[in-house]
Every structure is written in structure tokens, then in C-alpha cells.
Amino acid sequence: MTQSQAPITQDVHTIPRKLPEGGKVNLIGLTRDQLRAALIEAGTPEKQAKMRVGQIWQWLYYWGVRDFAAMTNLAKDYRAMLAETFEITLPEIVSKQVSEDGTRKYLLKIAGGHEVEAVYIPEESRGTLCISSQVGCTLTCSFCHTGTQKLVRNLTPGEIVGQVMLARDDLGEWPEKNSPKNETRLVSNVVLMGMGEPLYNFENVRDAMQVVMDGEGISLSRRRITLSTSGVVPEIAKTAEEIGCLLAVSFHATTDEVRDKLVPINKRWNIETLLNALREYPRLSNSERITFEYVMLKGVNDSDEDARRLVKLIRGIPAKINLIPFNEWPGAPYERSDWERIESFADIIYKAGYASPIRTPRGEDIMAACGQLKSATERARKSRAQIQAEAGL
Ligand code: SAH
Ligand code: SF4
Helix, strand or coil, X not given: CCHHHCCCCCCHHHCCCXXXXXXXXXXXXXXXXXXXXXXXXXXXXXXXXXXXXXXXXXXXXXXXXCCHHHCCCCCHHHHHHHHHHEECCCCEEEEEEECCCCCEEEEEEEHHHEEEEEEEEECCCCEEEEXXXXXXCCXXXXXXXXXXXXXXXXXCHHHHHHHHHHHHHHHCCCCCCCCCCCCCCCCCEEEECCCCCHHHCHHHHHHHHHHHHCCCCCCCCHHHEXXXXXXXXXXXXXXXXXXXXXXEEECCCCCHHHHHHHCHHHHXXXXXHHHHHHHCCCCCCCXXXXXXXXXXXXXXXXXXXXXXXXXXXXXXXXXXXXXXXXXXXXXXXXXXXXXXXXXXXXXXXXXXXXXXXXXXXXXXXXXXXXXXXXXXXXXXXXXXXXXXXXXXX
16 A cells, blocks of 8 residues: 555554653753653643753753763652653764874764764864764765765754764763863864755754753854755755854855756755845854855866856855865765865955865864765665766766
8 A cells, every 4th residue: 555545544552652662752852842841741740840841951961961860959759750751862972083183083873773973173272063964965966975875864853962962971071060160162163064964854953953052051152053054945044043053055166057066956946046045144244154165176166267256156145165175085076176276266265355264174084074974884875876977977
């Protein structure tokens, strides 16, 4: 029987119950409202629910506690009830690699045995955690290693928040009782630039970022979170309204002809449509500019003419252009532009009045640089021939 022929009425016993049988509900990734509802369902009197949410929230996200028994401002029997009904579960770190330059790449296992990667990049004045939003990606950008892996599934809010929490575990960043608050943050910035297209997993990404931004927990400011999209136009305004973070756009080409090949979502929403949506991105100002990401591919999109066209296209949009030297991966159908070419390109953009930083590749020795992430064990792979065919080569 095909799905459309499935009977409409369902046997009550087959309707999934809210609390999975035998299983426990994971508290990580629930929004405050969801946590409140879950506590009430578990028997917490409504009048107390708000206070309990506040207490539990602080334990989870301010102190980083993983054990209900340690939540000492809750009565013992209440803690026991929590432990019986709920769990505090994070993805599991399968391996950690540390690059010569200090970049750390975490390979994480999530429910179902799938794997995703997160990367921590320490810099002098900040530490950036690059997190994933999906296992694989539905899109097939021809220069991206993740794009050669089929989409397996969206990450849950808990799996997205979990990446931030695991990095803080590994870096020893949770505050310690009775010791002065540590003012310098190790994970000071979060970028949604790992595996997957965050705007194709909008709700989960939004809920996860609400948790990460909450002032009584991890408390990262919305201006320290950057979401990178390949250009899912209908979700762009929603990102500003419902998350409020900074936006980066994988632009990568200055004509529809080239962008169609590099970022195939361009066939759905072309350069003009994308730029119109960006012009309307709320809160745009000189302090909250849009980052245009531009991967430098030898002989493909790196001419002076491209640079001049780019400047013309983005006129009127508060922007900075982040030039990313292409990071190679096995079987990649492109090469990195020469250094002089990248500098000449950067110069044209800079002279037109835009910041044009060239992103230093980090963690290349451990395949942690932009666009190199892909779980080696994932079986659903595309062949080299398929990659080249999709790239129109
Ligand atoms: N899916 C989102 C976010 C993840 S990719 C997006 O496409 O924006 C993060 C950035 O790395 C994007 O700008 C992406 O285009 C770029 N990127 C992908 N593969 C790359 C590679 N091999 N070398 C350099 N940058 C790459
Ligand atoms: Fe997906 Fe982004 Fe890679 Fe494109 S660049 S395939 S959207 S992860």
C-alpha cells in the first residue's frame, strides 16, 4: 500500500505517546516553554513550574551539570522523579583531532549511529565553534565535500545545542562553584557553518539558538552567532525575526550562469532574488553587516571582472566580503586560486569600500577547514563521476 492509500483513522494504540515507552525524554534542547510543559506532564504543579524551569535551566546551561542528583536546590524526591522521567543526553564524542594550529575537530555520534562534525577554532581575541545542522546536505554545491554526501537527517535542537555543550566540556569552560566568574570566553562565537543547510532545518536551529542565547544559561549574544546559508530565500527574513543572529551568505559567483553550477539552489532563487531578500534583512546596519562568503576557485570565479561585478551587485547592502581560499578534498573538481589572484580580487573590493578579509584556512591538516567536513563512515556517498556530472564538468 502506498502512503497516500493509508487508512485515515488510526488505532489509538499506534498513536505515539508523548513520553516514549520505557524511554526517557531528553531535556537538552527543549525551549523554556517545552521544558515547562514536560515538567507539568510529569506531575510538577503548575504553580511551581516556572520556578522549577528556572532552577533546572541554570543547572543544565549555566553550570553544565549532567546529573539530577547534583541539582541540590531541588528536593530529593523531586530529583528522583526527574531522574526517572528524563535524561540529560548529549551526542557522544567518537574522536577528537587537534591540528598543528590548535584547531580541534570533534567527530560526534548521534542517535541512529550517524556522525557529524564540529570544529573549534581558537584565535587571539576569540574562539569560534563551527557547528553542524544536518547529517549531510540536500544541496549539492559542487565545491563542497559535505555536498557529496546525501542528506541523512536533520539534527534535533538537542543535538545542535549539544555540540556547544560538548565543546565547553572539552575546553573546561563551565563555571566552577565558589570560584570567580571567568570573563574570557573560550567559545565566544558560534557559526552555523558546519555540515548542512541550517535554513532547511529552520525550527530546530531556531530553538537550539534560543537555548544557546538564553541569558541565564550559556548566554551567547545573538551578535556572536552567525548563520550561513546558501540562499534559502523564503527563510531569510524569518532568520532575522525569529533568531536575530548575524547572517552570512554563500555567494560565490557573480553571474547566474556560474552560480547555477557552484550553488545549484541558485536555479530556484537566483542572484537578483537573493539580493532583494538581503536588502530587506532587518537590522542591517554598519555594525550588523551581512557577510558575503566567496570561495576562490581558480579560473572559475576569481577574475578582476568578477570582483568588479560583485561590488556592483551588492551596492547598497551593508556588507563585508569574506574570501575563502578553496579547501581541497579528495576528488574535488576545482583548484584553489593563486595567492596573487586572491589578493588582487580582495584589493578591488577593498578599494570599493568593503572589508575583504581573506579567511586563513584553519585545521587543514585534519580536514577541518571550511567545506571539508564529511563523515568518512557515512555509506550514502556519491561517486566521483556523479559529483562531476552535477558540477556540469
Ligand atoms: N550550508 C551552509 C553552511 C555550511 S558551509 C552554506 O552553504 O552556507 C560554510 C561555508 O563554507 C559556505 O560558504 C560554503 O560555501 C563554504 N565551503 C564549502 N566547501 C568549501 C571548500 N571546499 N572550500 C572553501 N569553502 C567551502
Ligand atoms: Fe550544503 Fe552548504 Fe555544502 Fe552547499 S556549501 S552542499 S549548502 S553544506
